[in-house]
Amino acid sequence: MQTVKMVVTGPFSAGKTEFIRSVSEIDVVSTERKITGDSERTVKQATTVAMDFGRITVDEDLVLYLFGTPGQKRFDFMWEILSEGMLGFIVMVDSTRPETFREARSILETFRAYAPTPYVVAANKQDASEAWELEDMRHALRLDSKVKLLPCVATDKNTVKNVLLELLYSILAEMETSEK
Amino acid sequence: MALRGNLRDFTVTQLLNLINLANKTGTLLVEGPNEVARIAFRDGKLAYAQLGQEDNRLAAILHRANRLTTGQLRVIQMRASSLSDKELGLSLINANYLTQEDVLNALHAYFTDIIRRLFAWVEGTFHFENEMLPPEDRITVRLDLENLIIEGARQLREFEQLQDEIPSLDMALRFTERPGANLQKMNLSVEEWRVVSYISPRNTIQQIAAACKMNDMEIRRIIYGLLQAGLVEVVRIENVPAAVEKARAAAMPAQNKEEQKSLVNRLISRIRSI
Numbered sequence: 424m425q426t427v428k429m430v431v432t433g434p435f436s437a438g439k440t441e442f443i444r445s446v447s448e449i450d451v452v453s454t455e456r457k458i459t460g461d462s463e464r465t466v467k468q469a470t471t472v473a474m475d476f477g478r479i480t481v482d483e484d485l486v487l488y489l490f491g492t493p494g495q496k497r498f499d500f501m502w503e504i505l506s507e508g509m510l511g512f513i514v515m516v517d518s519t520r521p522e523t524f525r526e527a528r529s530i531l532e533t534f535r536a537y538a539p540t541p542y543v544v545a546a547n548k549q550d551a552s553e554a555w556e557l558e559d560m561r562h563a564l565r566l567d568s569k570v571k572l573l574p575c576v577a578t579d580k581n582t583v584k585n586v587l588l589e590l591l592y593s594i595l596a597e598m599e600t601s602e603k
Numbered sequence: 604m605a606l607r608g609n610l611r612d613f614t615v616t617q618l619l620n621l622i623n624l625a626n627k628t629g630t631l632l633v634e635g636p637n638e639v640a641r642i643a644f645r646d647g648k649l650a651y652a653q654l655g656q657e658d659n660r661l662a663a664i665l666h667r668a669n670r671l672t673t674g675q676l677r678v679i680q681m682r683a684s685s686l687s688d689k690e691l692g693l694s695l696i697n698a699n700y701l702t703q704e705d706v707l708n709a710l711h712a713y714f715t716d717i718i719r720r721l722f723a724w725v726e727g728t729f730h731f732e733n734e735m736l737p738p739e740d741r742i743t744v745r746l747d748l749e750n751l752i753i754e755g756a757r758q759l760r761e762f763e764q765l766q767d768e769i770p771s772l773d774m775a776l777r778f779t780e781r782p783g784a785n786l787q788k789m790n791l792s793v794e795e796w797r798v799v800s801y802i803s804p805r806n807t808i809q810q811i812a813a814a815c816k817m818n819d820m821e822i823r824r825i826i827y828g829l830l831q832a833g834l835v836e837v838v839r840i841e842n843v844p845a846a847v848e849k850a851r852a853a854a855m856p857a858q859n860k861e862e863q864k865s866l867v868n869r870l871i872s873r874i875r876s877i
């Protein structure tokens with residue numbers, strides 16, 4: 424049995440757990456906890472503590488694992504551990520919360536420094552009326568035009584599939600360029 | 604749709620950067636604790652600015668720039684108050700009292716001064732009204748934002764924030780290919796030029812700092828300014844092929860190139876079928 428893994432990262436409450444839940448064939452093994460801090464509780468009820476874990480079986484001898492990182496900064500020691508041996512990574516950003524963009528950018532740069540693997544950025548919660556436009560997010564996140572920034576609604580399986588596919592296309596494209 | 608937020612999360616410099624890069628047209632409204640600033644842009648260039656109730660009619664601006672005496676200002680305010688700014692400007696130019704350049708310089712100075720004052724605001728909210736521009740009868744300018752952005756970025760002093768902006772010094776930098784991002788036009792300091800001369804996808808930020816004898820904080824501050832002005836971008840260090848292969852080998856059970864590709868293709872068909 425062969426396994427490969429991808430990492431889903433991003434700030435607190437960006438939608439990482441939801442994203443993995445949308446496509447995983449097992450119930451996401453989530454290490455969620457009730458939130459105790461007041462400021463964070465106003466955003467949501469539960470947060471991922473160590474990691475999320477989802478699975479997609481490809482065929483008899485290939486399985487894809489999706490790892491979601493904990494969003495809260497005090498668990499960032501997990502990032503480097505989870506990034507080990509990843510095929511690529513996805514940075515989830517909550518399009519409705521510009522206050523998290525700076526952190527998203529910092530997470531992106533940190534993961535980029537861990538490993539030179541392909542990545543894409545998912546502009547999540549594009550279904551919400553306060554969502555920022557993709558073009559504005561691209562500049563605020565300082566993504567150059569070659570970086571894929573994809574619209575996403577984590578609860579909508581089709582957009583999640585699209586994000587995963589775009590990452591896989593980038594992985595394939597990178598293999599082809601490095602061949603030359 | 605919504606370009607709105609809080610100054611705690613986006614500095615005025617970062618907003619100018621965004622407007623510049625996206626070539627936006629419209630008005631940025633910044634609501635501070637005491638007053639509201641309205642800054643208008645056309646195609647990502649500064650066009651017009653107004654701060655609170657401050658008199659920003661042309662006559663008042665020319666007076667501030669010492670182009671009109673207090674007596675002249677009073678005459679204009681009493682006798683020519685029905686003239687629009689454009690009409691007043693034309694009359695002064697036609698009378699050979701001022702040149703068009705004098706008028707534009709006074710406006711540039713006043714509008715950039717408002718932006719400089721805005722840099723000091725840390726509390727407040729902002730939103731951007733697309734396509735909203737000042738009334739037709741006002742004189743607008745076209746001023747590049749890069750120099751103002753660099754100036755604003757120089758004022759960022761918080762180490763934590765700089766650390767967030769540039770978390771890893773093991774990355775490299777390269778010049779952006781953005782048209783209009785022109786180094787020649789920039790008012791860079793000696794230290795900034797020194798850093799610029801080492802920028803290459805082969806040098807890590809750490810190496811540039813060592814070459815320029817700068818500490819982490821100093822190099823981060825300078826690079827932050829260059830990043831904000833859209834002159835450079837952070838890239839992974841070159842020599843990538845080896846590092847990329849290594850990372851891929853760590854991620855893939857199959858070691859042979861063709862097997863690796865077939866594995867990715869199997870993943871693709873599986874995801875498509877979900």
Ligand SMILES: Nc1nc2c(ncn2[C@@H]2O[C@H](COP(=O)(O)OP(=O)(O)OP(=O)(O)O)[C@@H](O)[C@H]2O)c(=O)[nH]1
Pocket residue numbers: 433434435436437438439440441442467469470471472491492493494495547548549550551575576577578
């Ligand atoms: N409207 C909308 N809500 C979403 C979307 N994705 C996630 N949410 C909601 O946003 C909140 C956060 O989602 P999570 O999946 O828990 O986020 P997370 O990134 O795992 O959060 P942490 O583990 O705490 O860092 C939840 O209330 C979700 O229901 C989306 O695409 N649209």
Ligand SMILES: [Mg+2]
Pocket residue numbers: 439440441470471475491494
């Ligand atoms: Mg979670």
